[in-house]
Amino acid sequence: MNKFFDEPICKDCNLEIKTIFKKLLPEQIDFLTQNKTCNIIKKGTVLYQEGNRISGIYCINKGILKIYKTGIEGKEQIIKFAKKGDVIGYRSVIISEPACTSVKVIEDAIVCFISSQELYHLLKENSEFGIEMLEIACKELGEANNYITDIAQKSVKERLAEILLHLKDEFGVNNDDIININLTREEIANLIGTATESVIRLLSEFKAAGIIELQGRKIKIKDAVKLKKMSNVF
Amino acid sequence: MNKFFDEPICKDCNLEIKTIFKKLLPEQIDFLTQNKTCNIIKKGTVLYQEGNRISGIYCINKGILKIYKTGIEGKEQIIKFAKKGDVIGYRSVIISEPACTSVKVIEDAIVCFISSQELYHLLKENSEFGIEMLEIACKELGEANNYITDIAQKSVKERLAEILLHLKDEFGVNNDDIININLTREEIANLIGTATESVIRLLSEFKAAGIIELQGRKIKIKDAVKLKKMSNVF
DNA sequence: CGCACCGTTGATTAAACTCAACCTATGTGG
DNA sequence: CCACATAGGTTGAGTTTAATCAACGGTGCG
Numbered sequence: 001m002n003k004f005f006d007e008p009i010c011k012d013c014n015l016e017i018k019t020i021f022k023k024l025l026p027e028q029i030d031f032l033t034q035n036k037t038c039n040i041i042k043k044g045t046v047l048y049q050e051g052n053r054i055s056g057i058y059c060i061n062k063g064i065l066k067i068y069k070t071g072i073e074g075k076e077q078i079i080k081f082a083k084k085g086d087v088i089g090y091r092s093v094i095i096s097e098p099a100c101t102s103v104k105v106i107e108d109a110i111v112c113f114i115s116s117q118e119l120y121h122l123l124k125e126n127s128e129f130g131i132e133m134l135e136i137a138c139k140e141l142g143e144a145n146n147y148i149t150d151i152a153q154k155s156v157k158e159r160l161a162e163i164l165l166h167l168k169d170e171f172g173v174n175n176d177d178i179i180n181i182n183l184t185r186e187e188i189a190n191l192i193g194t195a196t197e198s199v200i201r202l203l204s205e206f207k208a209a210g211i212i213e214l215q216g217r218k219i220k221i222k223d224a225v226k227l228k229k230m231s232n233v234f
Numbered sequence: 235m236n237k238f239f240d241e242p243i244c245k246d247c248n249l250e251i252k253t254i255f256k257k258l259l260p261e262q263i264d265f266l267t268q269n270k271t272c273n274i275i276k277k278g279t280v281l282y283q284e285g286n287r288i289s290g291i292y293c294i295n296k297g298i299l300k301i302y303k304t305g306i307e308g309k310e311q312i313i314k315f316a317k318k319g320d321v322i323g324y325r326s327v328i329i330s331e332p333a334c335t336s337v338k339v340i341e342d343a344i345v346c347f348i349s350s351q352e353l354y355h356l357l358k359e360n361s362e363f364g365i366e367m368l369e370i371a372c373k374e375l376g377e378a379n380n381y382i383t384d385i386a387q388k389s390v391k392e393r394l395a396e397i398l399l400h401l402k403d404e405f406g407v408n409n410d411d412i413i414n415i416n417l418t419r420e421e422i423a424n425l426i427g428t429a430t431e432s433v434i435r436l437l438s439e440f441k442a443a444g445i446i447e448l449q450g451r452k453i454k455i456k457d458a459v460k461l462k463k464m465s466n467v468f
Numbered sequence: 469c470g471c472a473c474c475g476t477t478g479a480t481t482a483a484a485c486t487c488a489a490c491c492t493a494t495g496t497g498g
Numbered sequence: 499c500c501a502c503a504t505a506g507g508t509t510g511a512g513t514t515t516a517a518t519c520a521a522c523g524g525t526g527c528g
Contacts, residue, residue, distance in 0.1 A: 069379060071387040072466060079379050091372045094365070100376050123365055130364030131328070131357055137371035138325040142334050144378035145303060145313050151385045152427025153305040156484070185507065193386025195485055200508060216507090232306060390516065419475065429517055434476060450475090 007038045008061045008110060017085040019059070020136055023128040032122070038112045047103040047111070048089070054099050056115035057089045063109025064171075064181060067101045068190065078191040080143070081106075081170070081181070090133065093119060107182065151193050154232060159192040160202050162231035164212065168221055178218045241272045242295045242344060251319040253293070254370055257362040266356070272346045281337040281345070282323070288333050290349035291323045297343025298405075298415060301335045302424065312425040314377070315340075315404070315415070321370065327353060341416065385427050388466060393426040394436050396465035398446065402455055412452045 010033040014021050021029065041047065041063070048054050050070055060082050067088060068076045079101055082088045092099045093116050123130050150159055164179075171180040183191075189199045203219075206212045211227055213220040221227060244267040248255050255263060275281065275297070282288050284304055294316050301322060302310045313335055316322045326333045327350050357364045384393055398413075405414040417425075423433045437453075440446045445461055447454040455461060 069383045071383045075387055077383040077386050079382060091375055094368050094372045095376070097376070100379060120365075123368075124361050127358050127361035127364050130361050130368060131354075134328050134357075134364060134368050134371060137368060137375060138328045141325055141371060141375050141378060142329070142331070144375060144382065145334060148313060148378065148381055148385060148427075149303045149305045149311040151382060152311050153309055184505090193382075196506090197486085197508080198484060201484095204508085418473090430474090431476080431518085432516060435516095438476085 008112065009033055010036065010112075013059075013061060013085075019085050020087055020132045021129070023132050024122065024126060028122060028126060028129075032114065032118070035118045036112045036114050038110065041105045041109045041111055043105055043108050045105045047105065048099050049102040050099055052099050054089050054092050056113050057087055057093055057119055058103075059112040059114065060084055060086045060088070061110040061112060063105060063111075064107040065103050065109060065111075066106050066187070067103050069101050076102075076190045077193065078187065080140075083171070087136065090119075090137070106187075156192065156194045156198050157202055157205075158230065158232045159194070160188070160199065161206075161227045162233060163188070163192050164206075164219065164221060165224065165227055165231060165233075167219075168224075173220075176218075176220070178220050182217050184217065242346065243267055244270065244346075247293075247295060247319075253319055254321055254366045255363070257366050258356065258360060262356060262360060262363075266348065266352070269352045270346045270348050272344065275339045275343045275345055277339050277342050279339045281339065282333050283336040284333055286333050288323050288326050290347050291321055291327055291353055292337075293346040293348065294318055294320045294322070295344040295346060297339060297345070298341035299337050299343060299345075300340050300421070301337050303335050310336075310424045311427065312421065314374075317405070324353075324367065324371070340421075390426065390428045390432050391436055391439075392464065392466045393428070394422070394433065395440075395461045396467060397422070397426050398440075398453065398455060399458065399461055399465060399467075401453075402458075407454075410452075410454070412454050416451050418451065 010021060011026075011029050013019055014024075014029060021032065024032065036059075038061070047058065047065065062084055065082045065088070066078055067080050067082060068078045071077050082103075088103060089099065091097075123133070150162065154162070167181055167183075168179050173179055185199050185203075186196045189196045192199070203212070203214060206227075207214050209226075211221070211223045211230075213222055244255060245260075245263050247253055248258075248263060255266065258266065270293075272295070281292065281299065296318055299316045299322070300312055301314050301316060302312045305311050316337075322337060323333065325331075357367070384396065388396070401415055401417075402413050407413055419433050419437075420430045423430045426433070437446070437448060440461075441448050443460075445455070445457045445464075447456055
């Protein structure tokens with residue numbers, strides 16, 4: 001197949017960032033490189049949707065994707081984001097169920113695909129790789145449990161404060177100290193489980209209090225200490 | 235050590251119910267039986283608490299345990315229950331972190347303990363077992379994602395309706411059609427993330443509408459169809 | 469008996485959602 | 499190039515939901 005870009009090589013990816021493949025043997029890494037497929041995916045594209053059968057897992061080499069569920073009356077609930085080094089879709093593949101989430105690219109991405117067969121081949125051949133995947137799943141599970149407690153018990157204001165810190169942590173900041181992710185107000189609302197208007201009002205409130213700075217979708221955290229206090233995390 | 239009860243044998247447990255150990259070889263099952271320890275644990279006992287380092291996983295042979303996190307001002311958020319055949323604590327062991335939840339016995343239990351060393355021994359030796367554990371983790375992850383969407387988007391009434399159906403499903407009913415789990419109103423509230431009073435009011439409302447019957451903590455579902463409609467699940 | 473825990477009910481309050489209007493930027497087709 | 503459509507953002511007003519506070523009854527137990 002003729003590709004118009006340099007396909008990432010699993011070995012490089014593995015060296016550069018710590019991927020789930022770090023316990024694979026050199027020949028297994030080669031097997032992976034030869035058997036994966038890889039695509040550039042434009043912002044706005046839906047990779048797969050809730051209910052789809054997916055036939056393999058996706059490994060993110062570049063870009064940002066949002067993983068969400070569609071709830072009551074189409075309202076989306078963002079579960080998490082995926083970025084360089086993350087693997088998505090494994091849940092559905094492992095338990096042979098249709099996807100329970102949808103995935104949309106929100107920043108131009110390069111995504112590699114590894115089919116179920118190849119995944120199982122590696123899982124059976126290399127138990128360390130299985131343990132590695134188990135670690136990923138367990139980590140995600142811990143995050144999900146925290147999320148449940150937060151949504152159930154915290155106020156919208158506390159959740160917003162927490163998510164801002166969390167986004168800064170996960171995506172870092174650019175030279176101007178602006179958080180490296182571009183979300184609409186609605187997406188922030190769908191992340192913390194509230195209405196768009198509530199997010200807007202609270203962001204203005206934070207801005208008025210000198211805790212953050214806003215320029216359109218750009219968010220800069222000026223007083224992380226105060227934000228942390230507001231978020232009620234210890 | 236002198237035991238005052240018949241310790242469960244892993245082989246029997248494995249035959250009787252489908253445990254995560256079903257892919258183990260006979261000699262691995264024997265290894266397990268010889269190396270596990272087993273205890274009767276009385277209702278009310280705390281098995282471990284959030285923040286504790288735990289040195290292995292627990293396999294439930296009998297009884298019911300509640301797994302919960304302690305949130306704002308000590309308010310507990312119940313994450314899930316564990317019963318016969320369930321395994322708990324693996325998350326912390328796999329990622330070598332302190333427990334992120336506490337576990338309390340709410341119905342007299344028999345619990346087997348398998349140390350981290352033994353667990354890793356089996357995981358490394360038998361990749362199928364690792365896949366099995368991965369399946370458990372992925373299943374739990376899917377449930378957690380659903381939970382997040384529910385708590386974030388549904389009303390308290392919808393969540394209560396849903397949880398009643400879910401409890402019936404998970405624990406079944408006795409001869410009198412009463413759900414086989416004994417929860418305080420507060421525990422139901424901590425499960426769906428609301429106040430105790432709200433649960434009480436809504437349960438009375440459901441009762442008045444002829445959807446359920448109540449006798450103390452005993453709950454009988456009379457109209458599952460209506461309840462399902464109310465819960466907004468499709 | 470008196471304490472502790474649970475369950476219940478009523479009244480009040482507060483948080484957050486909904487609805488509606490309007491503004492801005494951006495892009496598109498005539 | 500302008501008119502218009504669209505999507506996102508903002509603000510205000512009103513309403514709803516559910517939390518909080520308070521009082522009280524029942525039950526079991528030391």
